Amino acid sequence: MFDSFINTLASSIDARDKITAGHSSRVKLYSMLIVDELGLDEHKKEIIEKAATLHDIGKIGIRDSVLQKEGKLTDEEYKHIQEHVQITYNILENIGLNEDFKEINEIACSHHEKYDGTGYHRHLKGEDIPYGGRILAVSDVFDAITSKRHYRDKMPIVNVIDILLKGRNTHFDAKLVDVFLKIPVNKIVKVFLTENHNKLKAKDDKTLSKYNLSDIYNMGTKENPTEEEKEIVSLFNYYYSGKQD
Ligand SMILES: [Fe+2]
Numbered sequence: 728m729f730d731s732f733i734n735t736l737a738s739s740i741d742a743r744d745k746i747t748a749g750h751s752s753r754v755k756l757y758s759m760l761i762v763d764e765l766g767l768d769e770h771k772k773e774i775i776e777k778a779a780t781l782h783d784i785g786k787i788g789i790r791d792s793v794l795q796k797e798g799k800l801t802d803e804e805y806k807h808i809q810e811h812v813q814i815t816y817n818i819l820e821n822i823g824l825n826e827d828f829k830e831i832n833e834i835a836c837s838h839h840e841k842y843d844g845t846g847y848h849r850h851l852k853g854e855d856i857p858y859g860g861r862i863l864a865v866s867d868v869f870d871a872i873t874s875k876r877h878y879r880d881k882m883p884i885v886n887v888i889d890i891l892l893k894g895r896n897t898h899f900d901a902k903l904v905d906v907f908l909k910i911p912v913n914k915i916v917k918v919f920l921t922e923n924h925n926k927l928k929a930k931d932d933k934t935l936s937k938y939n940l941s942d943i944y945n946m947g948t949k950e951n952p953t954e955e956e957k958e959i960v961s962l963f964n965y966y967y968s969g970k971q972d
Contacts, residue, residue, distance in 0.1 A: 740784050774859060785818060816848075931962060938963075
């Protein structure tokens with residue numbers, strides 16, 4: 728009952744915001760990869776999973792003209808969109824989560840906090856940000872910058888990783904960035920592929936399982952990569968680009 732209620736809430740935001748449809752589900756999947764890498768217990772995993780699914784639910788309270796806007800937001804519009812965190816809080820507060828699940832709200836409402844205290848909406852800093860919220864911050868940004876928008880192509884993966892690396896200790900908890908960059912890329916590629924019909928070929932699955940995002944970054948930024956290294960980077964990019972259809 729609780730699970731289907733949560734999924735219904737999550738799909739209502741996907742229906743409102745076509746641009747980011749699928750976002751919550753991918754943020755959940757990336758967060759679960761981090762959680763598994765950290766070896767957190769089942770209860771923590773469940774809490775973070777639900778928080779990830781619901782983190783942007785407050786966007787149902789944001790005006791369409793702002794939510795669907797393709798160009799740059801004005802200051803006023805940006806302030807309005809930031810309100811989605813407070814709305815998420817209000818919605819989850821009204822559900823009346825019991826003691827075991829109260830943390831879901833804390834975590835969901837911390838996904839825009841930054842490690843150096845410059846985020847929103849409570850301007851929490853460092854370890855004051857709930858651990859799950861710090862995990863969501865990494866997954867949320869990674870999905871936002873690796874997703875294709877109809878007004879721009881996907882960002883090259885090296886630039887994506889650069890953003891994560893530059894955000895260590897400013898935007899993100901550095902330890903969690905490092906954990907994320909150690910996840911085998913076959914698992915990351917499977918999240919990319921959740922929404923199209925392409926399957927990761929067994930042979931490629933095996934090849935990509937030997938590398939992580941840090942390896943892709945090193946091979947992709949090398950001055951003189953070997954032929955083998957070039958092939959691995961382009962195999963990753965083949966799945967990342969989404970152009971294999
Ligand atoms: Fe958000």
